[in-house]
Amino acid sequence: MSNQTATARAHTNIALIKYWGKTNSKLTIPTTSSLSLTLDHFYTETSVTFQPELQHDQIIFNQKLLSEKQARRISNFLDLVRIQSNCQAYALVETVNHVPTAAGLASSASGFAALAAAASRASGMDLSNKELSRLARKGSGSATRSIYGGLVEWRHGIGDHSSYAMPLSESPQWDLVVIALLFDKKQKQISSTIGMERSKQTSPYYQDWVKQSALDLKQIKRAIHHQDFTSFGEIVEANAMNMHALTISAQPSYTYFNGQTIQAMELVQQLRKQGIPVYFTLDAGPNLKIILQRSNLAAVKARLTSVFGQDQYVVVAAGPGIQYLK
Numbered sequence: 001m002s003n004q005t006a007t008a009r010a011h012t013n014i015a016l017i018k019y020w021g022k023t024n025s026k027l028t029i030p031t032t033s034s035l036s037l038t039l040d041h042f043y044t045e046t047s048v049t050f051q052p053e054l055q056h057d058q059i060i061f062n063q064k065l066l067s068e069k070q071a072r073r074i075s076n077f078l079d080l081v082r083i084q085s086n087c088q089a090y091a092l093v094e095t096v097n098h099v100p101t102a103a104g105l106a107s108s109a110s111g112f113a114a115l116a117a118a119a120s121r122a123s124g125m126d127l128s129n130k131e132l133s134r135l136a137r138k139g140s141g142s143a144t145r146s147i148y149g150g151l152v153e154w155r156h157g158i159g160d161h162s163s164y165a166m167p168l169s170e171s172p173q174w175d176l177v178v179i180a181l182l183f184d185k186k187q188k189q190i191s192s193t194i195g196m197e198r199s200k201q202t203s204p205y206y207q208d209w210v211k212q213s214a215l216d217l218k219q220i221k222r223a224i225h226h227q228d229f230t231s232f233g234e235i236v237e238a239n240a241m242n243m244h245a246l247t248i249s250a251q252p253s254y255t256y257f258n259g260q261t262i263q264a265m266e267l268v269q270q271l272r273k274q275g276i277p278v279y280f281t282l283d284a285g286p287n288l289k290i291i292l293q294r295s296n297l298a299a300v301k302a303r304l305t306s307v308f309g310q311d312q313y314v315v316v317a318a319g320p321g322i323q324y325l326k
């Protein structure tokens with residue numbers, strides 16, 4: 001079907017048990033399973049129309065037409081949709097990102113989830129969420145999980161058919177809040193694709209990570225089941241630090257931390273010493289995310305405002321799964 005516009009909105013997610021490395025790069029099959037929380041505040045809206053008269057894909061990103069080179073990753077993804085749907089036409093894609101791009105806030109997660117949903121609908125396919133999750137995975141690993149809201153698990157699987165996400169709890173038991181610190185909105189230096197490949201190839205700890213990560217996932221699911229926020233937070237923080245240890249121990253070594261990241265980590269530790277149960281995590285960027293229960297929000301905000309200022313953080317909560325807007 002062509003000349004049909006479909007519009008979808010997908011929210012980004014923060015990984016609580018990280019995905020960091022692939023067994024198959026072409027299909028984005030991860031070495032480990034992962035778990036995330038979809039966030040309400042950060043999302044991408046994308047409209048797709050396949051138009052027989054177009055000579056190539058046209059991608060308008062935040063109201064700017066991308067060059068062919070800039071659009072390549074999106075065009076490659078649209079090729080997969082064209083093959084799957086048997087649609088021959090090029091597409092007009094208009095996308096608006098409500099996520100600071102490539103600053104470790106996983107804009108590729110919401111971006112490819114929204115693109116998978118809009119492009120599959122516009123091409124005439126009516127995919128289930130499981131099929132959508134598999135398709136989004138081929139755009140960006142973290143997009144696999146953004147099809148669902150709340151807490152989401154992506155089982156690594158062994159190939160295209162078995163690697164997809166599933167909802168664990170669309171509305172988590174605790175009133176979970178995430179405070180995203182916005183230290184750096186710039187494009188990151190080392191993309192997650194390059195970073196994770198380097199860690200897998202060169203870190204002497206990579207196999208230990210794979211083993212520990214499986215244990216973390218098992219234990220965090222138990223903590224979620226028992227509504228044990230302390231264990232949950234401890235596992236989240238340890239898992240993030242283990243992932244970032246793979247960047248520091250890679251050859252050549254690299255890190256996503258900056259000075260403010262470390263400062264914020266210390267602040268979280270101080271808050272804990274004062275008896276406030278707060279934990280942190282961060283993806284492939286310097287922006288720390290603080291995880292807490294809403295009952296402690298006022299105290300933590302007061303502290304953050306005094307140290308970093310009010311405009312350096314955003315408070316977010318669990319967000320919904322994929323939505324079709326037209």
Ligand code: PMV
Pocket residue numbers: 014015017018019020034106108109140141142143192193282283284
């Ligand atoms: O989806 P990608 O290729 O940008 O990789 C995401 C990697 C992390 O955000 C660091 C971890 C994760 O599980 O989302």
